Amino acid sequence: MQFVVLTAIDESTYLTKSEIADFLVEHMDVFSHSKFEILRALDFALSKYPHQGGFVILAKESDKIRGALVICKTGMEVFMPEHVLLYMAVHHDFRRKGMGTRLLKEMRKMANGDIALHVEPQNPARALFEKADFKYSYFEMRTSN
16 A cells, blocks of 8 residues: 655646545445535645645555545644544445554644644544544534624
């Protein structure tokens, strides 16, 4: 398994981003967002603008994506963690084989500073994040206009 890190300097094409987004939509199951939303997050994570940025980690085998993780910089390290883990998925055939743990280890190598994430209580990946030392720090509340 090869781990590939994409950043703004890689100048990822729309086709690359589309392939990543398709993978995430398919393998995040009921916890996924739309392809449009994921593409917007990829644009932000791979942006060259100083107020944006982040990185993407892909686990690839035979040039096929088997796992993917998208991290965005928050730009607000004084107030909250420096990074937010927006999306993570492992191919259905590679789950429960250590791939998620390996992706998170690669993420920690790349991220300078704290990392936050949002996970639904019923998401089975929650156990993986708890095992990787993510802690609950507050309950999130939202409103819509």
